[in-house]
Amino acid sequence: MNRTNLVLSARASIERGSKSFARASKLFAPQTRERAWLLYFWCRACDDLADGQDHGHGMSTVTNPDKTIAAMRMMTTRAHGGEQTGNPPFDAFGVVAQECGIPKRLADDMIDGFALDARGWRPETRDDLLQYCYHVAGTVGCMMAVVMGVSARNHDLLDRACDLGLAFQLANIARDVAEDAAAGRCYLPQEWLAEAGxxxxxxxxxxxxxxxxxLVARLCDLAADYEASARVGAAQLPFRSRWAVLAAAGIYGDIARAVKASNGGSLDHRIFTSKGQKLGWIMKAFGQAVVNSARSDRAGLWTRDRLA
Structure with missing residues (x-):
């Protein structure tokens, strides 16, 4: 499949898998937008393979998770090296990795997160939870930063990009507590559970x-801390990328805010943001991108330096 067709397939994937990300991605400059879609295509495919899902829906048991993870690693390695795999999402990753110089260690770190799920891992501490969030989402934030032109050696800005991924994943975990429990998963740290009995x-x-x-509210508060940090990193991006990142932060941040405001309602029904709310954040983020005045230090926040 040539690059044009890969981009078209990637666009269809993001529009089906995440309306929030699809809407925010349209704010990017054309080249960045296509590359963001290509990266999403691969991330979505890996997530679906690991969880037995279709674009994030219908979680099912994966018969041989270790074999699935091994195949994921093999195809990612081949694609990153410039080989054609015959699997469109992985070939899409190969294209964007070659064009932008995405470090392979970030791809490897993301797949390590799926390997944790494959062996039924559960976090003992808050740092364990945040390290998991790094693997499955913070890495994506770092790769997206590289797609937006950030140097892979700019560790301070990559940390801010990682923070946005952490915020997104913490919001997901807070929203999906009941769904995860039904699937035999629990991402709430054991130390938190013990404190709460x-x-x-x-x-x-x-x-x-x-x-x-x-505890769900505690997750939402943690997500807010990382969202605030990520907004500072966005201030260093080109205008259209800054606008897109701030819109995505607001749209996804609203999920965590709505979960907390539901006071337990998220345990009974899925929380989502409306089309109107998404459009509202696109307009609000435009103003924030123009003013560009976000300020927040990272004191006390988890950092990639803590990776075991």
């Missing part, structure tokens, strides 16, 4: 709902 295999126990709602 909860057990990871019984987080949905009706008698413990109040304690669980408190």
């Amino acid at each position: 909860l057990e990871s295999d019984h987080v949905m126990d009706p008698d413990q709902r109040e304690a669980l709602v408190t």
Whole structure:
């Protein structure tokens, strides 16, 4: 499949898999937009392979997860090296990796996150949770920064890009507590559960709902901290990229804010943002991108330097 057709397939994938990201991506300059779609195409495919999903929907049991992860690594390595794999999402990654110089270690780190899920890993501490969020989402933030022209040696700005990925993933985890529990997963740190008197295999126990709602709110507050940090990094990007990043931060940040405001409602029904809210953030982010005045230090935030 040539580059043009890969871009068309990638666009269809992001429009099906994430309306929030699809809408924000349209704010990028044309070349950056195409590259963002190509990267998303591969990320979405890897996530779907790991979870037995179709564009993030319908989680099912993966028969041989270790074999799936090994195949993912093999195709990613081949694509990153410039080989054709015959698998469009991986070939899309090969194109954008070659064009932008995406470091292979970031791709490897992302797949390491799926390997954690494959072996039924659960976080013991808050740092464990944040390291997992780095693997499955912070890496994507770093790769997107490279796609937007950030040097892979600009560690300070990559840390801010990583923060946006952490914010997104923490919002996802807060929103999906009930869905994850149904699939036998729990991403709430064991130390948090112990403090609240909860057990990871019984987080949905009706008698413990109040304690669980408190922990979900704690996740949402953590997401807000990383969103604020990421906004500072966005200030260093070209205008259209800054606008797109700020719009995505607002749209996804609203998910965490809505989950917290639901006071447990997210445990009963899926939280989402409306088309009107998304459009509202696109307009609001334009103003924020023009003013470009975000300020926040990273004191106390998890950093990639803590990787084991």
